[in-house]
Amino acid sequence: MVNTYLYLLVMAAVTFAVRALPLTLLRRQIKNRFVQSFLFYVPYVTLAVMTFPAILHATGSQLSGLLALGVGVVTAWLGADLFKVSVSCCAVVLIAELFLL
Amino acid sequence: MKQENRIALSTGIRDGIPIALGYLAVSFSLGIAARNAGLTPFQGLLASLLCNASAGEYAGFTMIAAKATCLELALITLIANARYFLMSCAMSQRTAPNLKLRHRLGLAFGLTDELFGIALARPGFLNPFYTYGAFMVASPAWGLGTALGALAGSLMPARLVSACSVALYGMFLAVIIPPARKNKVIAGLIAVCFACSYAASCLPMLARVSEGTRTILLTVLLSAGAALLFPRREEGSA
Numbered sequence: 001m002v003n004t005y006l007y008l009l010v011m012a013a014v015t016f017a018v019r020a021l022p023l024t025l026l027r028r029q030i031k032n033r034f035v036q037s038f039l040f041y042v043p044y045v046t047l048a049v050m051t052f053p054a055i056l057h058a059t060g061s062q063l064s065g066l067l068a069l070g071v072g073v074v075t076a077w078l079g080a081d082l083f084k085v086s087v088s089c090c091a092v093v094l095i096a097e098l099f100l101l
Numbered sequence: 102m103k104q105e106n107r108i109a110l111s112t113g114i115r116d117g118i119p120i121a122l123g124y125l126a127v128s129f130s131l132g133i134a135a136r137n138a139g140l141t142p143f144q145g146l147l148a149s150l151l152c153n154a155s156a157g158e159y160a161g162f163t164m165i166a167a168k169a170t171c172l173e174l175a176l177i178t179l180i181a182n183a184r185y186f187l188m189s190c191a192m193s194q195r196t197a198p199n200l201k202l203r204h205r206l207g208l209a210f211g212l213t214d215e216l217f218g219i220a221l222a223r224p225g226f227l228n229p230f231y232t233y234g235a236f237m238v239a240s241p242a243w244g245l246g247t248a249l250g251a252l253a254g255s256l257m258p259a260r261l262v263s264a265c266s267v268a269l270y271g272m273f274l275a276v277i278i279p280p281a282r283k284n285k286v287i288a289g290l291i292a293v294c295f296a297c298s299y300a301a302s303c304l305p306m307l308a309r310v311s312e313g314t315r316t317i318l319l320t321v322l323l324s325a326g327a328a329l330l331f332p333r334r335e336e337g338s339a
Contacts, residue, residue, distance in 0.1 A: 004139075004140060004144055004165065005144070006171065007161070007164075007165050007171070007174055008144060008147055008148050008151065010171050010174050010175050010178070011148065011151070011152055011157070011158065011161045011174065011178050012148075012151035012152050014175050014178040014179055014182070015151075015152045015153075015154050015157050015178055015182050015185075016209065016210060018178075018179060018182045018183065018185050018186045018189070019182070019185045019186070019188075019189050019209040019210070019212045020189070020205070020206055020209035020210075021186070021189070022186060022189035022190040022192075022193050023189045023192055023193050023196070023205045023206075023208055023209045023212075024202060024205050024206065024209070026189075026190055026193045027193070027198075033332050033333070034328050034329070034332065036333055037327070037328035037331070037332045037333040038324050038325060038328040039183070039186065039187050039190075040187070040328075040333050041287075041290065041323075041324040041327040041328055042180075042183040042184060042187075042320060042324045043183065043184030043187065043276070043277075044277050044280070044281075044287055044290060044291060044294075045290065045294050045319070045320050045323045045324045045327070046156065046180060046181055046183065046184070046316065046320045047156055047273040047276055047277045048273075048277055048290075048291045048294035048295060048298070049294050049297075049298040049315075049316050049319045049320060049323075050156060050159070050160065050181070050273065050316055051270050051273045051274065051277075051295075052294075052295040052298055052299060053295075053298060053299045053302050054270070054312070055267060055270045058263075058266040058267055058270065059263045059264075059266060059267060060259065060260070060263040064263070065267065068267040068270065068271070069270070069274075072267075072270060072271045072274035072275075072278075073274055073278055076274045076275045076277075076278035076279060077278050077279075077281075077282055079279065080275070081123070081275065082123045082127070082215065082271075082272055082275040082276075083119070083122060083123035083126060085271045085272070085274055085275040086123070086126055086127050086130075086267075086268040086269075086271035086272050086275070087126060087268070087271070088271065089267040089268060089270065089271035089274075090126075090264045090265055090267055090268050090271070091264070093263060093264040093266075093267050094260065094261070094263075094264035097260055097263060097264070098260075101260070
């Protein structure tokens, strides 16, 4: 059993290192095309993988989670900012679960 | 403090206010995730003030819930925060060459998606005081929301908890969907990710490994695949 504070320390240290290393060390552009492309795609893949199917299990019913996903994709596609997308997702779950649960 | 730095600081504070409001809502749902992982409100606050990361913290919490090893936790934190590595690379190209190390570290500590976005939207070399100003209002909101989520998550009706839990996913979608609209490869890739992630959660062999480990495996495989099939032509542009 690992101490929770040790866990938090690991998270903080790794998070800071990821952000700080390029800013402090990198003074030139990355040239390798594969590495460049890999780094470019990583954020989209990670966030997509973490969103689905996890969103289905975050709510009281899978259907409301699916609705939240749909509303989130559509509002973000239409150009709503972070706050509006998040609130729309919450609102649709709240409304849907009035009927579903 | 120099006059131009003071102006940059106050502009940053002003621009940080709408971001702080968004953070308050989203981090509330992160706090619920923290509570589910067994963290106290204080530990949630600490995690958010130290990390300032949505996906990274969320991924970390799922690992803590699974009682993972520190190595696994470090690995998932690395993967979930990989985009900050990219943003840090991009920022390094916009800092004055003689910018002091402490300001480089300061910029790095406050490097979130939104603060990166507003900082790079300004012309010329980055003034770190602009980011400090925005960070001064955004980061406390992020920490406070996390603590409140961990605290109130147990007091609120289940219906509200259920609704608030999706705010975090809403934020993820707000990050990945707008670029997908402009880039068909990203749009297709996201669809493939959803399908593979769903399949991996159902396959008997993969379903047993933790959610965090599945995220690492899928991220490395799918990003490498995309990089091989659709190498980027020029750097920087989305």
